[in-house]
Amino acid sequence: xxxxxxxxxxxxxxxxxxxxxxxxxxxxxxxxxxxxxxxxxxxxxxxxxxxxxxxxxxxxxxxxxxxxxxxxxxxxxxxxxxxxxxxxxxxxxxxxxxxxxxxxxxxxxxxxxxxxxxxxxxxxxxxxxxxxxxxxxxxxxxxxxxxxxxxxxxxxxxxxxxxxxxxxxxxxxxxxxxxxxxxxxxxxxxxxxxxxxxxxxxxxxxxxxxxxxxxxxxxxxxxxxxxxxxxxxxxxxxxxxxxxxxxxxxxxxxxxxxxxxxxxxxxxxxxxxxxxxxxxxxx
Amino acid sequence: xxxxxxxxxxxxxxxxxxxxxxxxxxxxxxxxxxxxxxxxxxxxxxxxxxxxxxxxxxxxxxxxxxxxxxxxxxxxxxxxxxxxxxxxxxxxxxxxxxxxxxxxxxxxxxxxxxxxxxxxxxxxxxxxxxxxxxxxxxxxxxxxxxxxxxxxxxxxxxxxxxxxxxxxxxxxxxxxxxxxxxxxxxxxxxxxxxxxxxxxxxxxxxxxxxxxxxxxxxxxxxxxxxxxxxxxxxxxxxxxxxxxxxxxxxxxxxxxxxxxxxxxxxxxxxxxxxxxxxxxxxx
Numbered sequence: 001x002x003x004x005x006x007x008x009x010x011x012x013x014x015x016x017x018x019x020x021x022x023x024x025x026x027x028x029x030x031x032x033x034x035x036x037x038x039x040x041x042x043x044x045x046x047x048x049x050x051x052x053x054x055x056x057x058x059x060x061x062x063x064x065x066x067x068x069x070x071x072x073x074x075x076x077x078x079x080x081x082x083x084x085x086x087x088x089x090x091x092x093x094x095x096x097x098x099x100x101x102x103x104x105x106x107x108x109x110x111x112x113x114x115x116x117x118x119x120x121x122x123x124x125x126x127x128x129x130x131x132x133x134x135x136x137x138x139x140x141x142x143x144x145x146x147x148x149x150x151x152x153x154x155x156x157x158x159x160x161x162x163x164x165x166x167x168x169x170x171x172x173x174x175x176x177x178x179x180x181x182x183x184x185x186x187x188x189x190x191x192x193x194x195x196x197x198x199x200x201x202x203x204x205x206x207x208x209x210x211x212x213x214x215x216x217x218x219x220x221x222x223x224x225x226x227x228x229x230x231x232x233x234x235x236x237x238x239x240x241x242x243x244x245x246x247x248x249x250x251x252x253x254x255x256x257x258x259x260x261x262x263x264x265x266x267x268x269x270x271x272x273x274x275x276x277x278x279x280x281x282x283x
Numbered sequence: 284x285x286x287x288x289x290x291x292x293x294x295x296x297x298x299x300x301x302x303x304x305x306x307x308x309x310x311x312x313x314x315x316x317x318x319x320x321x322x323x324x325x326x327x328x329x330x331x332x333x334x335x336x337x338x339x340x341x342x343x344x345x346x347x348x349x350x351x352x353x354x355x356x357x358x359x360x361x362x363x364x365x366x367x368x369x370x371x372x373x374x375x376x377x378x379x380x381x382x383x384x385x386x387x388x389x390x391x392x393x394x395x396x397x398x399x400x401x402x403x404x405x406x407x408x409x410x411x412x413x414x415x416x417x418x419x420x421x422x423x424x425x426x427x428x429x430x431x432x433x434x435x436x437x438x439x440x441x442x443x444x445x446x447x448x449x450x451x452x453x454x455x456x457x458x459x460x461x462x463x464x465x466x467x468x469x470x471x472x473x474x475x476x477x478x479x480x481x482x483x484x485x486x487x488x489x490x491x492x493x494x495x496x497x498x499x500x501x502x503x504x505x506x507x508x509x510x511x512x513x514x515x516x517x518x519x520x521x522x523x524x525x526x527x528x529x530x531x532x533x534x535x536x537x538x539x540x541x542x543x544x545x546x547x548x549x550x551x552x553x554x555x556x557x558x559x560x561x562x563x564x565x566x
Contacts, residue, residue: 095555162549185545189558204559206549260543262468266445266489272378272565275472276487279562282555 003241003270006251007277013193018200021111023055023100026093027283030112030193030200038080042071055100064101072107081198082106082142089115090158095204102158112200114282115155118166119250120184120208121257122151122174122218123233130233130261132254133218135173135225137247144247151210151218151228152176153250162186162206173225174218176210184208187260190252191280204282207253209260233263252278286524286553289534290560296476296483304394306338306383309376310566313395313476313483321363325354338383347384355390364481365389365425372398373441378487385441395483397565398438401449402533403467403491404540405434405457405501406516413516413544415537416501418456418508420530427530434493434501434511435459436533445469445489456508457501459493467491470543473535474563487565490536492543516546535561 019036021029031039031053039046039053045067047054057067065088075081084106090099091113108115122133133151137144154169156162166184170176190205218228231239237258240251256278258264264274302319304312314322314336322329322336328350330337340350348371358364367389373382374396391398405416416434420427437452439445449467453459473488501511514522520541523534539561541547547557 096552186542186549187545188542189555191555191559204555259469259471262470266469269379272472272474272487276474276562276565279559281563282559 001240001242001244003251003255004273004277006240006248006255007192007273009248010192010194010252011277011280013195013200013202017195018112019050019052021053021055021113023093028055028091028093028100028113030202031110032112032195032199035080035110035199038075038078039071042074045071057101061099061101065103068101068103072104072110075107075110081110084142087155088158089113089155099158105155105157109196109199109201112202114202114204116162116204116206117153117155118162118169118206118208119150119190119253120152120166120170120176120181120210121253122176122210122212123257124212124214124230126214130263131230132233132236132257133174133212133228134231134236135218135220135228138224138226141224147247147250148245149225149247149250150253152181153205153253156206166208172222173220174228175221176216176218180210180212180216184210188256188279190249190256190278191282192249192252192278193280194248203249205249205253207256209257233258233261237263284523284525284527286534286538287556287560289523289531289538290475290556292531293475293477293535294560294563296478296485300478301395301483302333302335304336304338304396306376311338311374311376311383311396313485314393315395315478315482318363318393318482321358321361322354325357328354340384344382344384348386351384351386355387355393358390358393364393367425370438371441372396372438382441388438388440392479392482392484395485397485397487399445399487399489400436400438401445401452401489401491402433402473402536403435403449403453403464403493404536405459405493405495406540407495407497407513409497413546414513415516415519415540416457416495416511417514417519418501418503418511421507421509424507430530430533431528432508432530432533433536435464436488436536439489449491455505456503457511458504459499459501463493463495463499467493471539471562473532473539473561474565475532475535475561476563477531486532488532488536490539492540516541516544520546 018030020027040048057064076083087105088102124131135149152170167181170181194201301313303310340347359366370388371385407414418432435453439448450464453464477484
């Protein structure tokens with residue numbers, strides 16, 4: 001492995017393999033061509049043309065959400081979408097704009113709509129050496145079971161804010177008190193566009209840093225982690241370089257942390273690849 | 284103005300307006316088509332083809348540098364290049380690789396070779412509010428006269444290292460003691476690709492943060508700055524949003540600082556444009 005290999009995996013999106021999903025004149029997703037073909041039998045909801053898919057339903061957020069959800073149910077029956085049923089994401093033209101519809105989280109890659117998450121680097125300074133709290137994902141997680149993860153991370157469900165999600169996930173995943181979560185510093189966003197088995201992940205991860213006190217020990221409440229370990233940040237970085245132990249996008253979030261805190265330094269042969277590889281311009 | 288306007292200006296490069304400059308099979312620059320045409324009369328040094336320019340000189344770094352410099356002298360005579368005569372940059376396929384030749388700094392945009400610089404955010408925390416030391420560029424500067432700037436910034440001349448350049452520029456520009464400069468934290472790189480009057484700036488700026496003590500007051504030695512002012516970081520950010528007072532690329536370096544330190548927050552409508560706009564992937 002190498003740092004760039006992790007970056008490449010998260011940016012393997014190929015424009016030639018997808019067509020835009022449009023709402024009016026505006027692109028809201030990237031649909032892989034095989035997925036577009038599977039939408040042909042729902043002409044009232046999606047118009048499938050050779051080089052684009054157009055959302056036809058236009059009757060307000062609730063009605064469009066219901067129409068799209070009927071399509072999703074059919075796609076689930078065809079085994080093209082693994083429906084989550086407990087979490088929906090807002091689909092909008094741009095972050096912060098009113099949603100056009102809500103979409104089951106499992107169907108997000110099928111339509112290639114942009115998804116938003118929040119990741120928290122929980123860290124400590126022990127004798128000037130940075131340490132990171134690293135979680136181990138449970139073996140029954142749908143995505144990246146058993147992989148190492150940030151102390152807190154989660155997708156931003158419909159209607160929820162960034163900080164609100166951070167506080168909620170912090171409580172559930174790490175027993176992080178809300179007052180401590182509120183002290184986290186927003187430090188930017190990691191962006192990438194990735195094709196996987198299901199479609200396209202066009203992801204934006206809001207990143208926060210939180211220096212936690214020495215007497216705070218994260219504990220998992222919701223069964224999503226099997227445990228946490230405090231690791232020296234430089235050892236984490238070398239483990240990222242050498243292994244595939246961390247969840248695919250967590251590699252990028254931690255590399256961003258390592259860059260911002262001088263754990264990764266200009267002498268590293270991959271320094272500029274990392275510095276220019278974690279923030280794909282949004283299109 | 285808006286943050287995105289500063290980002291757009293630094294990323295106005297248009298692939299259709301340039302041809303690659305190749306050394307063997309490897310691209311080392313982007314030459315604007317009008318500049319490529321001006322190279323036709325030096326066939327021993329550059330082969331100008333419709334869709335590329337190929338470096339023909341191949342006799343070792345010193346000999347290639349001399350051959351290219353003869354071309355540069357002729358371009359200066361034609362008023363196509365403003366030669367600096369006191370500073371050359373290394374031209375290599377990749378950062379860290381041995382240079383193919385050295386090029387007068389004034390000719391760098393003509394050939395569109397990647398240039399490297401170092402920028403230092405000198406900051407202080409006064410009652411938990413971040414302040415930045417901001418310099419005012421001298422009226423006789425070639426580039427961006429009278430504009431506001433980082434506390435220390437400079438191009439990385441041939442044969443010099445990143446930290447070495449930071450220390451040298453720190454002493455000359457701000458009377459920053461070397462011991463203090465060495466405490467600066469490398470925090471990544473800002474990258475952009477910009478067309479200007481002369482050609483293409485394909486720039487990589489290594490960024491450092493330095494928290495300076497309250498008794499350190501920067502003073503200019505080399506005449507490049509007319510003075511320094513300590514400004515609240517949030518006021519600097521709003522001034523960047525509203526004005527064109529800062530040097531074009533310094534806007535990006537300070538926005539990167541503002542993101543990393545939580546001065547700019549996710550509530551800002553331009554947050555994601557900034558977070559995804561400061562690190563153009565290197566090609």
